[in-house]
Amino acid sequence: MFANLVRCLTRLPGQLLGRNPFRGDCLPSRVKLIHFGSGRGTFPFPHPWNYDRPIEILESYFWNSENETGGGQHNRFLDVPGFAPILVTRDPQIIRAITTETGDKPGQFDRDTLPSTGIARATGNDTLLYSNGAIWKSQRKLAASPFGKTTLFQPEMFHEFAETFRHTVLKRLEVLRQHLLSSGEKSVRIPLEPEIKAVMLEMLTNSFFGTTLSYDEIRNCYVPGLERVIEHIVGDTVKNKLGIPVWKLPSLTRGMAQTKRDFACFEALTDHVLAARNEGKGLWKQFKSDVPNEALRSNLKVFLAGALEATTSYASWAVAHLARHPAAQEKVWEEVKSLEDYSPEHLDAAKYLGRVLDETLRLTPSLYFLPRQATVDTWVDTADGRKMFIPQGTHVLLDVWHANRHEDHWGTxxxxxxxxxxxxxxxxxxxxxxxxxxxxxxxxxxxxxxxxPGKHLGQLEVALVVGALLKMFRLRSPVAEYRVKAGVSTKPLDGTLVDLELR
Known part of the structure; x- marks a missing residue:
């Protein structure tokens, strides 16, 4: 605490004089905290009236960036007296350099916990997502075995995924198919995101962890409860300055009473997953640790909510894009139309499907920014030979969303x-x-x-869902342009609304 105070006082004169605290040959340029008359969409920081528009907050850093030259075109900073600087970069080389140098070693970047305080209050501080240093390293080691590609793609392990897949995805799609056949309608319009969430959560709980939850429980209880918990987390990060956990707040309103019920639902879901561990089901048999169940609870809650959010976002965006690009959709169908065995080998052979999934993650990434913090005064070296000096304590937002959409990096x-x-x-x-x-x-x-850590699981699940959907249906979006909503992850604002037509 004393060291932070000394650093703050040392930095203050330069902040008051407007000096640039960064150095190097890709020097970031300053963003004004308040810039009346600029036409900027919002302030460059979250507050109770804009926290639900995080992509616009990131955009505010690059307002009028086309007039910049040098490092300031893709690197901007905010430096308010009395606070640590905030650096926002959409330079892929800087993003790569900082993510590579993230870890628990001296001089490396930590994950900045400031944007995830709401997640920590809802799940715990000792999680793989939130923790840093030695705690993060130990949590990472625990997660390595069950999440690894070698484990997931073992024939007997994959068979469990395939069985769950056929029981959930194909059954739900068959209901839609029978509806179309019996009604005589050519197509049905439906928001697919709720169905994708239910399928993804069932695959996580029943196949990955080995529980035996019914689809109705998942679809009608656990999915809505988790959705509301995640919405609460986003708002709580910005609004709850006192850091009071939800279970300590009085149930004075119907909304707060519902929030408490949702958190109780979240705990019950975690209990089901831990019960499966006691019986050695699912991938628990690959978990090489004798730590007690309660020591795993926080990480399990992060995984259940985070994996559901990320995989739903990924699959929803893939469907939304293909529904707007019929030629690409038909190319994927040609690859999967005769596919009966959704083994990793067959999915790897579906090259165009792989490109569709890569392009989905590029254009509409679930993780639209990555937070980091400089633990010491740090020089960052990029692969193309540039340098940037980042002062200790700087909050770094690696703006993946806008890096992936800029013509300089991914254009013609x-x-x-x-x-x-x-x-x-x-x-x-x-x-x-x-x-x-x-x-x-x-x-x-x-x-x-x-x-x-769930990268391989997410890739597998999304490929399975998208492939099965296209085998049975032709997709059309009722509108040409998509709009984005962003919170913990990004998703199509319309809930992935599509017209399904039988092939």
Missing amino acids: AVAGYPAVDFAPERWEHLAAAGRASKDVLHFGFGHGPRVC
């Missing part, structure tokens, strides 16, 4: 197609140009030591 000159277009062929163009995969990172699962 670089990848053969405009950066804001959904173009799976972009990845074929990059491969033909000899661009190595390490040079064209979309950061859809993060990058470096703190890459998402």
